[in-house]
Amino acid sequence: MSDPFLIGEAMTGGYGRGGPDILHDCTIAVDRGEVAVIVGPNGAGKSTAMKAVFGMLDLRRGQVRLDGQEITALSPQERVRHGMGFVPQTHNIFTSMTVEENLEMGAFIRNDDISGTMEQVFELFPILRDKRDQAAGELSGGQRQQVAVGRALMTRPKVLMLDEPTAGVSPIVMDELFDRIIEVARTGLPVLMVEQNARQALEIADKGYVLVQGRNAHTGSGKELLADPEVRRSFLGG
Amino acid sequence: MIDLLNAIVALSNFVLVPAVTYGSQLALGALGVTLIYGILRFSNFAHGDTMAFGTMVTILVTWGLQALGVGFGPLPTALLALPFGIAACMALVLVTDRMVYRFYRAQKAKPVVFVIVSIGVMFILNGLVRFIIGPGDQRFRDGENFIITARDFKDMTGLREGLALKTTQGITVVTAVIVVALLFWFLNRTRTGKSMRAYSDNEDLALLSGINPDRVVMVTWLIVAALATVAGTLYGLDKSFKPFTYFQLLLPVFAAAIVGGLGSPLGAIAGGYVIAFSEVLITYAWKKVLTYLVPEALEPDGLVQLLSTNYKFAVSFVILLIVLLFRPTGLFRGKAV
Known part of the structure; x- marks a missing residue:
């Protein structure tokens, strides 16, 4: 079996050099054209696992590979240049800048013409076109998340990573955001995301990772996990 | 009717024109403070002395040009010397950053440590x-x-009151307008300027977006050096140059930046004028203007001066306190101190 496009394999580590381990032998991967979600109870290390893949904590063991290339030692900034797009859970937009400026800053590492990519983002999130000259901090929660995802897309990443994109938005907005994320994935861009709303997330997932206490508890396709009685009982409320 | 005109002219001569001039100088100073606060995230107590250094070099070059017989016609020779002052000041702040501040940035020192360090640089x-x-x-x-x-x-x-306009006042206002226009154009229209705003807004996300922090810091220092030298030279031309005065300017300059909202360039400008107008209005002897406006019977006996000019710094201080107590983020919602 060939290597998935992005894989964090057998990752063990925590924040800081002397800090306790949060992840234990944890593996997360996403392949081309797939949506992979990380779910699990509070404090299971979902966000930590994603941050580990993105290089935001020191791994004691394990490695991260992107398109077959080992990137374990790279800083998050270097990973962005290698094609990883990351949307943090909070503070993920420039609140004092306009929507358009947010997108421009997203494309800061590019030196070519960005208007085509910006047009694609506006097609994906039409509301942003109308609000392009408005300060991003004035937008609603769902619109801000669209700006955040749009900003990450501006680098034309090879893989998109979302840390709880639906945190703090209403259920209706959540459904809409999920629709958009599926749309992004359909363009062939692999999407790896951490989700609090396990059921909805697994419904759209090609692959799901259930983490418990920093370990892989269950892994499978979204449908398999939804059908798994143990997963249902422990995380999905029966 | 004539009395009203005379009152307006007197008011303009003694209050409006001097306050607009002083306000422009404070605004340029406060812009430097607010940029450092927004991007390097500390209150730079060495700013007054940075202004003094830039102005000093400008003065030395001015003297040199004067000795060579070079002049600028009706305009002060100092304007020709200004680019040299700015260049020297840029070199100074880059060397200071390299030798002092960079070390603490690498340590990720707390802002209060930076403030103390900047006091050392100030001395x-x-x-x-x-x-x-x-x-x-x-x-x-x-x-x-x-x-x-x-x-x-x-x-x-044919009025009894005169309205004098000093060359330095004209130059101050014109220069301030040009400098501020250039600064805002830079911050809002250029890629580097936008990256500075992004870095000020959200440092982590700016790093994720591939914005180079070293470059942002360097460009900020260069702009601050230019602003400080221009502000200091304009102030020196308008009043006079004395190192201690520039150290004292720190209070109204900081008051202006904080009143406007630290980190907000627009706020720094508004704050500059708020402080300048308050200072001038409160320390002005209103007798002359009132004499024109009120009936003879009500003419004031005293000078109607609320506060002696010796205490002008108290005005900035009181405004600063009021703002910090009731609206700590300033008029333009900068960062809370």
Whole structure:
């Protein structure tokens, strides 16, 4: 079996050099054209696992590979240049800048013409076109998340990573955001995301990772996990 | 009717024109403070002395040009020397950043540590400037003194009150407008300027977006050096140059930046004028203006001066306190101190 496009394999580590381990032998991967979600109870290390893949904590063991290339030692900034797009859970937009400026800053590492990519983002999130000259901090929660995802897309990443994109938005907005994320994935861009709303997330997932206490508890396709009685009982409320 | 006109002219001559001039100088100073606060995230106590250093170099070059017989016609020779002052000041702040601040940035030191460090830098610059040019008053203004003298104004209008407009006042306002326009164009229209705003807004996300922090810091220092030198030179031309005065300017400059909202360039400008107008209005002797406006029976006996000019710094201080108590983020919602 060939290597998935992005894989964090057998990752063990925590924040800081002397800090306790949060992840234990944890593996997360996403392949081309797939949506992979990380779910699990509070404090299971979902966000930590994603941050580990993105290089935001020191791994004691394990490695991260992107398109077959080992990137374990790279800083998050270097990973962005290698094609990883990351949307943090909070503070993920420039609140004092306009929507358009947010997108421009997203494309800061590019030196070519960005208007085509910006047009694609506006097609994906039409509301942003109308609000392009408005300060991003004035937008609603769902619109801000669209700006955040749009900003990450501006680098034309090879893989998109979302840390709880639906945190703090209403259920209706959540459904809409999920629709958009599926749309992004359909363009062939692999999407790896951490989700609090396990059921909805697994419904759209090609692959799901259930983490418990920093370990892989269950892994499978979204449908398999939804059908798994143990997963249902422990995380999905029966 | 004539009385009203005379009152307006007197008010303009003694309050409006000086306050607009002083406000422009404070605004340029406060812009430097607010940029450092927004991007390097500390209150730079060495700013007054950075202004003094840039102005000192400008003065030395002005003297050199004067000795060579180079002049600028009716305008002060200092304007020709200004680019040299700016260049020297840029070199100074880059060296300071390299030798001092960079070390603490690498340590990720707390802002309060940076403030203390900047106080150290302040003392060193203070000594450096006094060592080179001396602690005394230096005059370096030449060219025409007035655009319109009070006498010309009276002859032209036939009013009893004159409105004098000093060359330095005209230059200050025109220069401030040009500098501020350039700064805002840079911050809002260029890629580097936008990356500075992004870095100020959200440092982590700016790093994720591939914005180079070293470059942002360097460009910020260069802009701050230019602003400080321009502000200091304009102030020196308008009043006079004395190292201690520049150290004292720190209070109104900081008051302006905080009143406007630290980190907000627009706020720094508004704050500059708020402080300048408050200072001038409160320390102005209103007797003359009131004499024109109220009936003879009500004419005031005293000077109607709320506060002696000796206490003008108290005004900035009180405004600062009021703002910090009731609206800590300032008029334009900067960062809370």
